[in-house]
């Protein structure tokens with residue numbers, strides 16, 4: 090099993106190094122304009138429902154994660170502050186859209202548990218985390234009300250450490266730290282990335298993963 094991505098010229102592609110060569114990537118372009126290759130996307134609704142890929146189709150129901158065990162299929166999550174994640178293990182890949190609402194509805198553990206049910210192991214799981222809103226920029230109106238109580242340990246004043254919630258959920262599920270590739274870029278601070286918080290932009294960048302058969 091190897092992972093790769095389509096080679097696209099003229100796009101700024103940041104390899105999310107999952108230790109398997111070029112396998113997943115973050116595309117620093119407005120992906121809402123379309124891409125020159127087929128991708129499965131989601132109608133992202135800030136919930137915790139997971140799509141199991143069958144055939145390429147327009148998502149009319151709304152999902153915040155896609156799991157796929159078919160080789161050659163490219164999955165994509167679109168973000169501009171929310172946390173984009175990709176998972177890879179034993180012929181199965183997934184993308185996750187973890188804005189704070191999905192994150193606190195346990196989209197990460199739900200996706201990983203489903204992948205394990207489908208045959209993956211936590212020990213062998215590779216995880217890539219793209220750019221998202223950093224802690225210093227994560228001010229909420231009233232986090233003690235907006236964030237469920239079990240995550241209150243991550244609240245500091247009006248800021249919420251969303252990346253730490255994601256990393257703790259991964260650790261709690263047995264994902265090894267050395268198998269996590271985290272870009273550690275704040276979308277609001279780094280003007281190279283689209284950020285809704287910075288300027289209310291409508292553009293989104295893409296984080297993709299493709300599984301290829303051996």
Ligand SMILES: [Zn+2]
Pocket residue numbers: 222223224225226275276277278279
């Ligand atoms: Zn920032």
